[in-house]
Amino acid sequence: MKKQFMPFITFITALLFIAAGCSQSPQAKETPPRMAAAAPAKKDGLPNVKILATGGTIAGAAPSKTSATEYTAGAIGVDALIQAVPEIKEVAHVSGEQVVNIGSQNMNNETLLKLAKRVNKLLKSDDTDGIVITHGTDTLEETAYFLNLTVKSDKPVVVAGSMRPSTAIGADGPSNLYNAVKTAAAPDAKGKGTLVVLNDRIASARYVTKTNTTAADTFKSEEMGYIGTIADDIYFNNIMTRKHTKDTDFKIDKLDKLPQVDIIYGYQNDGSYLFEAAVKSGAQGIIFAGPGNGSMSDAAQKGAVKSVKSGLAVVRSTRTGNGTVTPNREYEKDHLTASNSLNPQKARILLMLALTKTHDPKRIQTYFNEY
Template identity: 70%
Template sequence: MEINKKFRNKSLAFVLPFMLLVGCGTTAQEKGQEDSSVKVSSSESNEEVKDTKAGENNRLPNVQILATGGTIAGGGESNTSTTDYKAGEVGVDELIKAVPEMKEIANVDGEQVVNIGSPDVTNEILLKLGKRVNELLASDNVDGIVITHGTDTLEETAYFLNLVVKSDKPVVVVGAMRPATAISADGPLNLYNAVKVASSKEARGKGTMVVLNDRIASARYVTKTNTTAPDTFKAEEMGYIGTIADDVYFNNTITRKHTTETDFDISTIEKLPQVDILYGHQNEGNYLFKAAVDADSKGIVYAGSGNGSMSEVADEAAKEAEDAGIEIVRSSRTGNGVVTPKDYISANSLNPQKARILLMLSLTKTEDKEKIQQYFDEY
């Protein structure tokens, strides 16, 4: 990618941390493909991970960065545009080189899992990522993991990992709202902060965390609230668990079960059950419920109005789907609040997209409605 004159003359000071990204002459691999140039490939064993640590500063924690693409690895033609760019243009090596300050706080290695926009994350990718995280954290030579990710579905991946990671070592998911080529790109500092949190001993046992905009949030409570603003990720109802102001400060504890406390083990799972989200609205029909039944869906999350409210049409269609063996979860499209128990399974305070994640994993363990409700109440 070539830097234009306007970018070079007027904006260099703002994007210097990502100069290597836009001018190094190295392009990322094709969309969705693994990067063969990184130090550690996803097929390497833990012993090989140990070998890559040889000769590094043994006084610093070892942090592995798993890259999946997204805006933080995006590039565009204009340094003034924050929306006109292509996600997943930059590989993990360039991300690491662009923030050399990370080497002062941790021994950092990188691995490219995929390089895509986050709307293209599939269940297969979630399983691949979750298994790799568990594999790496089982090594004594990995102290924490940072995952770079597109922001659009970041909260879903983070919550998935919050439920399936079997270690108390820190796992931090990070992204950016501005591509690497934009003025005042937020990716470099977000990535640095994520590595700092993953390096912190105080971060152990807190489940999967999301770090953006100097805030530390639990994957269980955080959500994207704005289409383009850098401060889009918020935990409005439950609050953040910490903040970063040069140092890392944790202020709140997590009471929901996560990581080693959950029942979910994906080590032998090759496929997750299909769960769909249906959005409630005025004048809705029953045909989407019927389509889910015909498509052999195993679960439906209904994003109802208010307190997960259903129209008479939706309620009748949901009962028919339930009779056909589909688990129904009531969530809310409002964005905040608890959906109180009534008919069907209540999502508690989970938004529809996270309710889908938990229902998928629940269905790998049981089809018992009461047990699934227990998962929603505890996780």
């Protein structure tokens, strides 16, 4: 008989005790990073995997086992997450570090830089063979793609989360965490860029997106497919061809802040005033989430052109959820970039990093074509 996960009665009791004493606000406050003990020597041949916790639903707690949508995100710490899945010690030496403890809707540029810098520092050490990052699902794909562009190592970096809090019946966090550690410990995971592991699937950070508000199988790579699957063993099926990690131009070690990039949504009867507001607020770039193939109304195009003349970079993306936004001569003459197959939120991540290197529309377009 296969070994099952440890019963969670004791763990859930502890979580309920924690939840009773914490605020019932939508999310917990940011906490300073807690340094973990040094990883043990690999006498048994197992790799050393570091878990960097940032909060989210996977660390959430609710007063009721039947509550899957009303809970406190980031209510528990990394040690409790690790203790809940003792089986991970069979695949890796695991140590944890709490970077922040927040709901991912509050993930910001400062925290992205802090996390990426910490990942790069850890991966430079021979004592770290792979990293797992626990994260809220709302903006998980954005953080994962940021790491895909800024991590300077071919060692595995795996981002994981859950759709149900740890106190819920059928909580998916323990299984996702186990699979994430197992993936980060797999030699074949090297060189594939940042990976996202949920629901027994391994996805590339470049292609995965959240597609459903509450379903456990919300993360999908609908057009491009998954990198791999997990069915007890790890199975890698596809190769990532886009440039990532060590092959990108982006170095964030000396960056203290990222350029402001805003997203404007296209719709019937839209206007140019949102572009004007972005310019006035100090934006250096704008992503336009247009209908269809990144189409723009006359009014929106007027606002975009005016923004470009004010020194901003403007990228056309699509609100459809799938497909490639193709170059268009009419928009190219106005120096409007096409996002290729990046959705608006990931296009924002790439444009922020691109603007740390250049404001040349042609070079920015190359980034979108290659990354």
